[in-house]
C-alpha cells in the first residue's frame with residue numbers, strides 16, 4: 001500500500017486509552033493535538049480500561065478531537081470499533097486479526113502491523129499494510145505483555161530490508177531518545193507515557 005503522507009503522519013504518533021490517563025483523556029488528547037502530534041491511536045486495553053458503551057462513547061469524543069485538529073484517528077485491534085467510529089485506520093499485532101482479511105474489509109484505510117523480530121517479518125504480509133510498528137525499542141512498563149527490548153538495531157535492520165515501507169518505533173521512547181530512533185531509520189516515534197505522564201504536554205510533544 002502506498003500513501004505518500006504516511007512517513008509524516010507517523011512522525012509523532014500518540015497512543016493512549018483511559019487506563020493510561022490520570023486526568024480526562026479528552027483534555028490530554030486536546031493538549032497533545034494542540035502541541036503538534038501527527039496521529040493518534042485509541043488503545044483502550046489492559047487493567048482499568050473501559051469496555052462496551054463507555055469505550056465507544058470515549059472513542060467518539062477522542063475521534064471528534066482528532067477530526068477537529070485534522071489528525072488521523074487509528075483504532076487498536078478492534079475492526080468493529082473502526083466501523084463504529086469511522087476511524088481512519090487500525091493497528092494490529094501478530095496475534096490479532098489477519099492483515100489479509102482486514103485489507104479486504106478496509107481497502108482504503110490505514111493498516112499498521114507490529115513486528116518485533118525476523119520470524120514475525122517472515123510470516124507477515126508486509127505488502128498489504130501501510131506501516132509497521134517496531135518495538136519495543138527500549139524497555140517499557142506501559143504494556144504488561146511487552147516483549148524484551150529489541151534496540152535501535154531492529155529499526156536499522158527493518159529499514160535496510162524495507163527501504164520504502166513507513167516504520168514507526170514504539171516502546172520506552174522519550175524526548176531523550178526519540179532522535180536516536182529516527183537516526184536509526186524510523187519515520188516516526190509512537191509514545192504513550194512520554195505524553196500521558198508528562199507534567200507539561202506541550203513540552204513533551206515538542207521534545208519528541
Ligand SMILES: Cc1ncc(COP(=O)(O)OP(=O)(O)O)c(N)n1
Pocket residue numbers: 013015041043045076077091092093094095096112113114132133134135143168170190
Ligand atoms: C504503532 C504501534 N506499534 C505497535 C503496537 C503494538 O501492537 P500489538 O503488538 O498488537 O499490541 P497491543 O497494542 O494490541 O497490546 C501498537 N499498538 N501501535
Ligand SMILES: Cc1nc(C(=O)O)sc1CCOP(=O)(O)O
Pocket residue numbers: 114133134135136137139140141142143146147170171172173190191192193194
Ligand atoms: C503499546 C505498546 N506496544 C509495544 C510493542 O513493542 O509492540 S510497546 C507498547 C507500550 C508503549 O508505551 P510507552 O511509550 O509508554 O513505553
Ligand SMILES: [Mg+2]
Pocket residue numbers: 076077091092093096
Ligand atoms: Mg494488538
